[in-house]
Amino acid sequence: MGAMEFRYEVEGGNFSKAGHASSAVKKILKQLNVDARIIKRVVVALYEGEVNVVAHAHKGHILVNINEDEIGISIIDQGPGIPDIDLAMQEGFSTASAAVREMGFGAGMGLPNMKKNTDNFEIESQVGVGTTVRMTTRLS
Numbered sequence: 001m002g003a004m005e006f007r008y009e010v011e012g013g014n015f016s017k018a019g020h021a022s023s024a025v026k027k028i029l030k031q032l033n034v035d036a037r038i039i040k041r042v043v044v045a046l047y048e049g050e051v052n053v054v055a056h057a058h059k060g061h062i063l064v065n066i067n068e069d070e071i072g073i074s075i076i077d078q079g080p081g082i083p084d085i086d087l088a089m090q091e092g093f094s095t096a097s098a099a100v101r102e103m104g105f106g107a108g109m110g111l112p113n114m115k116k117n118t119d120n121f122e123i124e125s126q127v128g129v130g131t132t133v134r135m136t137t138r139l140s
């Protein structure tokens with residue numbers, strides 16, 4: 001199979017569309033007969049990343065690269081950025097607003113779960129500009 005690339009847009013604040021990219025990627029990986037446990041890990045990590053753009057940033061896009069060996073996901077947003085990435089990575093750390101918490105988000109578990117569920121995980125962020133998360137996971 002040749003390499004495949006997909007792009008998804010994410011709107012800040014629009015919780016009804018969060019999960020759009022992760023469900024699309026789930027379908028693609030199923031069609032490629034990827035192991036269900038691996039699909040689950042990828043989908044959890046991507047879903048948390050989508051929700052973070054919706055909850056914490058203004059807008060963003062997601063680039064997904066799939067080849068025979070691995071899936072690479074970049075989540076690129078324009079937003080406030082993350083001033084202290086080590087702190088943001090800690091379980092339970094959250095700056096989610098009251099409105100976001102009322103929707104059931106804001107446990108401070110998204111980033112740690114993204115790291116746990118991927119083989120490679122990197123964040124780059126510039127305060128006042130935005131955040132880029134890159135994750136890769138082996139598919140076999």
Ligand SMILES: Nc1ncnc2c1ncn2[C@@H]1O[C@H](COP(=O)(O)OP(=O)(O)OP(=O)(O)O)[C@@H](O)[C@H]1O
Pocket residue numbers: 048052053055056057077079080081082088089093094095096104105106107108109110111112131
């Ligand atoms: N894309 C982003 N832009 C700006 N800040 C972010 C972004 N992603 C995460 N953060 C910051 O890092 C914190 C921790 O993120 P994490 O995903 O772990 O928890 P959360 O989103 O607050 O809650 P949960 O994911 O459990 O619903 C956030 O509260 C926010 O301060």
Ligand SMILES: [Mg+2]
Pocket residue numbers: 048051052106109110111
């Ligand atoms: Mg989160």
